[in-house]
Amino acid sequence: KDVQNERDYRNIAINKVGIKGLRYPVTVLDRNNGHQHTVASINMYVDLPHECKGTHMSRFVELLHLFRPKLSLKTFSDILNQMKAHLNAESAHIEVTFPFFIEKQAPVTASPGLMDYTCRFIGSVNSKSSVDLVSEVVVPISSVCPCSKEISDYGAHNQRGKVYLSTRFKKFIWIEDMVALVERTASCDVYSVLKRSDEKYVTEKGFSNPKFVEDIVRDIALELKADKNITWFAVGVENYESIHNHNAYACITSGQEPSLL
């Protein structure tokens, strides 16, 4: 007896059912190098009509195993449609979270190092085969407090922060471009390698460029609103305040999220 295939009589459809927290090696697109190897945490779901008792959990991993070599925003439509087909579903949803690395040179000495950014691709497809894609990136930054600088005779408190940027877009968008947009709006961006002359540069740049979380989130929103390719965004800035044991946070969303359901 195939329990999953039995009829269900509760008359309640399930929005999403599937697998969560599967760790898998993936290859993602990299503008400079063609592609890069990384490791993802993956969630894959489909809907389940009211009359079906259960989904087929093993098929998610089987599909992933097939698609692994070419996982990217560009192949997400294929994966989503395969999920619908193999699981006899009306809709499908996938979330892939992974660290992405970009080689970045120190600002004065040009010493090379790799910066890590946590990224997430989210894809959904509905019964009419409309596909919704979201690209997210978390970018570490440095912020210097304008109030602290203004009121103090010397110095200004500053700290590491994180920017959480989610976008919907018309044409393919590079992770590298989302990162660059965020980094140029910070008091200063951060690096993996800094020699003495670099450290002088980033200290002075930050101090000359003090910004609240409110300033950073607005400057990012300004750029995104001016970009015709961006159709929706949500941006949050979180500062790990060096004078508190809690964080400062600000977020702006460009409107309601489109809903496929």
Add this chain to the structure above:
Amino acid sequence: KDVQNERDYRNIAINKVGIKGLRYPVTVLDRNNGHQHTVASINMYVDLPHECKGTHMSRFVELLHLFRPKLSLKTFSDILNQMKAHLNAESAHIEVTFPFFIEKQAPVTASPGLMDYTCRFIGSVNSKSSVDLVSEVVVPISSVCPCSKEISDYGAHNQRGKVYLSTRFKKFIWIEDMVALVERTASCDVYSVLKRSDEKYVTEKGFSNPKFVEDIVRDIALELKADKNITWFAVGVENYESIHNHNAYACITSGQEPSLL
């Protein structure tokens, strides 16, 4: 010069700005004991109009310090209105996450122990003073796989799972009632103390009552749909599958979230 109070010319309002991740001791309502002491992680935000450069971060913690003795769903409207007043804001938002403890007796021996449930209260108020409250609870459960039981000559794989339940409601809702609803829909509920006769009971109860994540999420949805006090819900069930290193997941939402913005 008060930098926060300067005029901003970017013409971009901020949806939420405030403090995040503040750990604070709080007292919450407890049906059997009047109240209980616990420790919360708190986020507090207000909106910021386009013409204001910055909010006043210290006022959030000052307000919290005043309200601490009586934090509950019942006082959330007060806190939210105070946040609006003290921060000259149009809207306010607060999220309070904490462990909640319920004394629970073992099913046969009645040995007493405490169960812990992670809870969250979320409150929002908008410019028209409409208040939106959400009560959330995470309930650990045990599930036995119906397919595994059906196809195997003996045994059935089972595992710990977690149910994530969020509700909106007309009248005040007790955490204890949300927990009880979830626990009676599991293959078996879990306990902190189980003696031998209790362990026999829960093993046999679970084996007699196999359920997929799909079954549990539907049985909870059925009860919530029948409850006139519940105006909205989202329920997710996550099973830490004992045969995999990833989880099974299913969720049902009763409709669109009401939006205050």
Add this chain to the structure above:
Amino acid sequence: KDVQNERDYRNIAINKVGIKGLRYPVTVLDRNNGHQHTVASINMYVDLPHECKGTHMSRFVELLHLFRPKLSLKTFSDILNQMKAHLNAESAHIEVTFPFFIEKQAPVTASPGLMDYTCRFIGSVNSKSSVDLVSEVVVPISSVCPCSKEISDYGAHNQRGKVYLSTRFKKFIWIEDMVALVERTASCDVYSVLKRSDEKYVTEKGFSNPKFVEDIVRDIALELKADKNITWFAVGVENYESIHNHNAYACITSGQEPSLL
């Protein structure tokens, strides 16, 4: 048949066996207020002789349920000896991790707020009833980089850091004293509420007092070495560098840990 009580023939004793990750409300000593309510994550283990097949897991939680009202370093010997007695063990070990709150006034305006510190008590007793106690605290601090200040024409990068301090001692030691020791060695300590004049104070204090992780860890070690009550310590300092996405770390241990086993 009582499986746990069967004889084991593998001839391998188990160092520690018991329960891990039990969340429980506890009351701990508080110098100003007598005691305070908080929530702990608890691990409890005993040894298991080579001839015993299994321990009795339920007895750990039963014991904890009895002792809960008076959990402190002062009662740890009692708990440890009860664990040995109730579980027929030669040795016992307990770890209790919890947030501890201290009311702290802002440095200029004296605005009150609560600071949170993650603490851990570790206790062990061996077959000769020697008791070993360790008290740990994690203290958030602020550090200003001396190199950045020296080489830059203005400003200096600074950041939140965490100090991990573990001590063994002759007489009872207050969490409050461990926290105070750490806070006075930082570039500046951190607060939950800071008004404008406070923020000026902490900014200037930090800038006047730049310290590497190496300086902070040494200054703490200096104080601990001078304290006759401290018989052993380990101290680590971790700075969430505002110019990098990784942390700086330094640690000093006063010697070999005493071993009871």
Add this chain to the structure above:
Amino acid sequence: KDVQNERDYRNIAINKVGIKGLRYPVTVLDRNNGHQHTVASINMYVDLPHECKGTHMSRFVELLHLFRPKLSLKTFSDILNQMKAHLNAESAHIEVTFPFFIEKQAPVTASPGLMDYTCRFIGSVNSKSSVDLVSEVVVPISSVCPCSKEISDYGAHNQRGKVYLSTRFKKFIWIEDMVALVERTASCDVYSVLKRSDEKYVTEKGFSNPKFVEDIVRDIALELKADKNITWFAVGVENYESIHNHNAYACITSGQEPSLL
């Protein structure tokens, strides 16, 4: 003025100083495929003599950038010696934590999938150039409770667990061999893909093979004690009990850790 290079007068040597939590892509040895790409979190420390004020943090990342293509237990001695040389240190220490993937076929249908295991390499070198290497792996397993099976008329509670295995060894040891050793001692091992006939197999295998955490930790210790290549080990087993919201844990260590300091 080079602040780090100044003389320090506190007369306190620092055990470890360096960088913590650096995320970096690495390549590790893979028995079947030669090597595999993964992503590591890396800590790198050296000692600091009492007369030196500070270390040179940027050199750690520069060194790592050079070594990245060939990071493995086999190259750890080189990296450690380079760390000593480039940082003018007496001792050096490195910890590299990463997910490692092994292709594993389902037990009946042979459906292929990837299993993920969290691994860590730890290396230290002292002033006499003695190198100490530790290889760690975390292996997810399934365990069935012998007591529950014995006392119940049908069924038995079971759950996912994790085995934490650390080893020191004479000759190079493969991650794949450490994983295989752990998996064969569980009630049943876990898989990423299981079809219906596979699920029947693993359910019945687990039920026929019930084991406490005490049994699993002993069976692993038995194998390690019999292996002439293993000079030291520590093994912990943690079961995410399906009948509780806390875990069962047992550990065995083969003796005192060798100390280089």
